Structures are given as C-alpha cells and as structure tokens.
Amino acid sequence: MNWLERMKSGLKTRIKREIPQGIWQQCTHCGHSTYTMALERNYWICPECTGHYPISSRQYASLLLDEDSFAEMDATVTSSDPLRFRDTKRYSERLRAARRLSGLNEAILTGIGTMGGHPVALGVMDTRFIMGSLGSATGEKIVRLIDRARVDRRCLLLVCQSGGARMMESAFSLMQMAKISAKLRQLAEDRLLYITVLTDPTYGGVTASFGMLGDIILAEPRARVGFAGQNVIKQFLGTDELPEDFQIAESVLQHGFVDRIVSRDQLAVEIVRLIALLAPDGNPQEPPAAP
Amino acid sequence: MAENAFHLDFEQPVIALEKRIAELSQQAESDGLDLSEEIGRLEERAEDLRQRVYRDLTPWQRVQLSRHPQRPYTLDYLTRMTSDFVELHGDRAYGDDAAVVGGAARLDGEPIMVVGMQSGRNVAERQRRNFGMPHPEGYRKALRIMHLGARFGLPVLSLVDTSAAYPGVEAEYRGQAEAIARCMYEMSHLPVPVVVVILSQGGSGGAIALGVGDRILMLENAWYGVIAPEACSTILFKTRERKEEAADALKLTASDLHEQKIIDQIVPEPFGGAHRDWDEAAALLKRRVTEALAELRLLSAEELVRNRVEKYCAMGAYSD
Ligand SMILES: [Zn+2]
Numbered sequence: 001m002n003w004l005e006r007m008k009s010g011l012k013t014r015i016k017r018e019i020p021q022g023i024w025q026q027c028t029h030c031g032h033s034t035y036t037m038a039l040e041r042n043y044w045i046c047p048e049c050t051g052h053y054p055i056s057s058r059q060y061a062s063l064l065l066d067e068d069s070f071a072e073m074d075a076t077v078t079s080s081d082p083l084r085f086r087d088t089k090r091y092s093e094r095l096r097a098a099r100r101l102s103g104l105n106e107a108i109l110t111g112i113g114t115m116g117g118h119p120v121a122l123g124v125m126d127t128r129f130i131m132g133s134l135g136s137a138t139g140e141k142i143v144r145l146i147d148r149a150r151v152d153r154r155c156l157l158l159v160c161q162s163g164g165a166r167m168m169e170s171a172f173s174l175m176q177m178a179k180i181s182a183k184l185r186q187l188a189e190d191r192l193l194y195i196t197v198l199t200d201p202t203y204g205g206v207t208a209s210f211g212m213l214g215d216i217i218l219a220e221p222r223a224r225v226g227f228a229g230q231n232v233i234k235q236f237l238g239t240d241e242l243p244e245d246f247q248i249a250e251s252v253l254q255h256g257f258v259d260r261i262v263s264r265d266q267l268a269v270e271i272v273r274l275i276a277l278l279a280p281d282g283n284p285q286e287p288p289a290a291p
Numbered sequence: 292m293a294e295n296a297f298h299l300d301f302e303q304p305v306i307a308l309e310k311r312i313a314e315l316s317q318q319a320e321s322d323g324l325d326l327s328e329e330i331g332r333l334e335e336r337a338e339d340l341r342q343r344v345y346r347d348l349t350p351w352q353r354v355q356l357s358r359h360p361q362r363p364y365t366l367d368y369l370t371r372m373t374s375d376f377v378e379l380h381g382d383r384a385y386g387d388d389a390a391v392v393g394g395a396a397r398l399d400g401e402p403i404m405v406v407g408m409q410s411g412r413n414v415a416e417r418q419r420r421n422f423g424m425p426h427p428e429g430y431r432k433a434l435r436i437m438h439l440g441a442r443f444g445l446p447v448l449s450l451v452d453t454s455a456a457y458p459g460v461e462a463e464y465r466g467q468a469e470a471i472a473r474c475m476y477e478m479s480h481l482p483v484p485v486v487v488v489i490l491s492q493g494g495s496g497g498a499i500a501l502g503v504g505d506r507i508l509m510l511e512n513a514w515y516g517v518i519a520p521e522a523c524s525t526i527l528f529k530t531r532e533r534k535e536e537a538a539d540a541l542k543l544t545a546s547d548l549h550e551q552k553i554i555d556q557i558v559p560e561p562f563g564g565a566h567r568d569w570d571e572a573a574a575l576l577k578r579r580v581t582e583a584l585a586e587l588r589l590l591s592a593e594e595l596v597r598n599r600v601e602k603y604c605a606m607g608a609y610s611d
Pocket of ligand 1: 050
C-alpha cells in the first residue's frame, strides 16, 4: 500500500473509531469488542490486550492538561497551496476536506495550559489532517508555540503522530524540519524542558526533527516509530520480511532512542512527575547554585 | 570526455553532431584537407542545436542531468576548489560511513571545514560509498567535523548530493531520524559562517540534514525536494512512468526554489551541464562560495546564528 492509499484507508477507519457512534468498538490489535463507554473511561485502551486506540488531538489535550486550563493558540493558521499542487485531487480541496474531517485548520493543535499546576505549552498532532503530515502551517504553529514557551518560560510538550513530510508542499515541507529544529535549539539554550510523546504512527520528517529532539522522549506502547516507512524499506531492499518488532516503540527503546514506554493512562502522571523533578519552579533562567 | 561516455536521451543529437565534427577535424588533419567550411557549418549547427536542447530544459531533464553518471561529485569539486584537503574519518561512536566525506582544507589559502555526500564512479566504488546514501554514522561524522571547525573558528562548507538517507534496517536501528534531526539542530547554531551547496540531488530529509546554513547555493541543474519524482509519480499515478508530470508538480528546480526563497543563489553550470566541463563547473562554484564566505566573515557569531534562525523561521507558505 502506498502513502496515499494508507492515508485514505487510515482516515476512513479512524473516523469510525474517533466518532464512536456505535455502542461497541473493535480493537485492531486483538479483535476484541468493547463497550464504547467503557473504552472512554479507560483512555481508549483495550481492556483485553492494552492496545491503544487512536484518539484525536483534542482528546489528548483533555487527558493531559488540568481541567479547563487549555487555551488554544493560532487556530486559524492554515497552509496555503504554494505549489498549486494537484494529484488525484487538488491540494486545496484536500485541505478543505481535512479541515472538515478533523475540525482543525492544520495537522496540529497547539495551545497553553497547566499540568499538575505547572505551566506548559502543548502541541498535539492529528493524523486525521492529511496523515498528520508536516506542512508550512504545522511548522509555523510549532514555532509560535516554542516562542510562547520561551516568553512565558513554560515546558514544551509535543505529542507526535504523523506520516512524515507533506508531499504537496515539497521543499516548503522539508524546510519545516530545519525551522523547528533551529527553534528547539533556542529553547534548549533558554534552559527550558522539552518532552516528546511518540504515538502511533510517528514517521519521516517528524521523527527526524522534533520527534527525536526531546530532552525526554516518551512513547505509547507498541507505537510505530521510524524514519523510512516499512513499505519504502521493503521495496528498497527487495524483501517482504522485516524483523519482528521493527520500528515498534519498545524495540526503538532497546536501540536507545526512546526513554520510556508509557501507557496512555499514565502519561499525564509521568509527565507531571518529570516536570516536578526537572523544572519545578517554572524553569528558572539560571541553573540553581551548587549546594 | 571519454568516447564511451554516457549520454542522456535528449542530448543524443548534440553529442552525435559533436562527434561528427571531431571526426571531420581529425580527417582534415590526417589527410591534409581543407574542410574548414564544412566544419564551420557544422559548428554553427551544433551551437544552434545546443541552444535549443539545453536552453529550456524541463524539470525532468534537469533531474536527469543531476544524476548524469559523469557529473562531478563532492570530491571532484573539492580537489579543484581547495588545497591541503585532509580527510577525517569516523563518527567516534559506531563507524566510518564512506557515503559522507569531510575534513579540513584551504579555500584560497584560508582554512575551512568541508562536509558532503560522496558517491562512486564505478560499481565497486558506488557500493563502497553506498550510492551516496548516508547511514546515521555518516551524519554524525559530518556533525563531529563541523563542531570541530566551529571550535577553531573555521567556516563550514557543506556540499549536499544525495538521493536519500539510506532506508535500511540497520540505519533505522542506529537512529537515522535522530542523526538527521541532530545535524539540523546543531547546524542552526554553529557559531561560524555556514555555506551550503545543493550540488546535484537534494533528496528530502537526507539532504536537509546537512542543508542548514547562512547561504544556500544550488547548482543550475540540481533538484531539491521532499520526494524524488519517480516515487512521487508512484504515489500519484500508481506508476513510475509519469515522472515528468511529477517533476513539474514538485517545483524542484533551482529557479523554483529561488522563487520560493528557499535557496539564496543559483550557481550557473557550464553550458549543457556540469558533466561537460568539471574544471569550469568547479571554478563557477568556487567564485560563489568565496563571495558568500567573504560576506559572512564580516558578521559576529551572534549575528550569524540570529540571522540563520530567522532565515528558517521565514520559510513556509501559510495564511493566518
Ligand atoms: Zn485489544
């Protein structure tokens, strides 16, 4: 299946799951059916196999942040169509469809809020918006979020979920990797804590920029995390076989590129604990004096 | 250029005519005949033909030129542009990736640090250099060399030429994504002038990894973008064959990127492409690199870094 097909089928299955009209939901990992209300109470984690159902960016925001603390930023920032790109559809039409589907104007939701009382700047990607791909507006929203974190001295938290770069913006998309990476380096110079959460799937230019640049990198169980997509690798190497657990978060941790696997119900707790340990006083500008 | 040199489909008529002229000249000389009139006529026709073939290349034709097997690679430029090149090896963590070369050299007598991707001229060399597709250790070697340069105040010249970062199992295990991210992250803050040149192929994340700098130059027939036209064609049209349309759609030529304000300057190539005259190609590039470095040397480290970050922050096409 190529990228576009994956995107299309991914979108279809995802809507069904994320706008749960049915009473029952079926787990894609084990096939087990669960009562929707029970899933909602269980962070959309399958009670049978602990597989994580995909959830939307707003659902992440509400499960991570203190109640009613979220203030969305830059909700109107949206990609223009600089190349007037057209595949089977016009990119401009694709953007319109993505906006309708996700209720977002871009592939990331950004804003500020608190976690356990600590001020944070939060960005959550959303695969319902053109596979969570990295477009100009995605990059711009992240950069503005980073600047907000620097001004207010907030921890930065980015929840990643993306197929990678956005083909329809070609070099503009590519440059977002450099743009975000440069700003994250500024954030580090300002001694602000940056935590990433890698969720299923995180690929390409997102992994190869802000995904892998977290001071601390967390991942949801069994999330697929990689640079090159598995189909690309199979095609390139001329093989149908890739190692078991290849690009699965637990194996990425074994290779040294993820700090911790954190179940979704524990995410907020773990992040608050980390902030409290590393940056409890709203990230003081100067390092504390040695005792 | 060698007799059995490789030619692209669209340049065949030019090559055939040039060959005919060469044969006639040889014949004239060996037989003591005066064929100057005939040769002159053919030369005129050849010039006319060259103009028509090379003047308005399509994006796909430029992609073909960028991959021309006789096109100069990083080391071909370095040997012509610099002196005292001392190549450094290894990332100090895993290994030495021959798809990436780097070290210290002199440009007009001034020490600089250079890094770049390198492919090979023959089968064995291409395999050894993995077709210029870096593994993570290649990027980490480049970064080590750039950091070393920064410590001693040497400007950095990065020559980008890769179809992609290597998409393999081991590359993933060793953190291809992290290596690429780390390079951009650090290059954005190197406290020395950084000049980047897109030599031939600027293939996606594998290229931008070494592509963050103060001045981005791009050779006339290079391409730069998020995906190669054939792969794009596969996604769009379910076949690799509509690569011409894909190359058009991706807006990947030097003039496209200049218009998009993603590169700063287009570096002219010898007429018909860099493969037709390596010395001239290197001379044309050297002049632009020297000019760019001269301008950048006037700025302080703080100014360089601030301008560089701002430069990237301005990139993108969105509405608010
Ligand atoms: Zn299950």
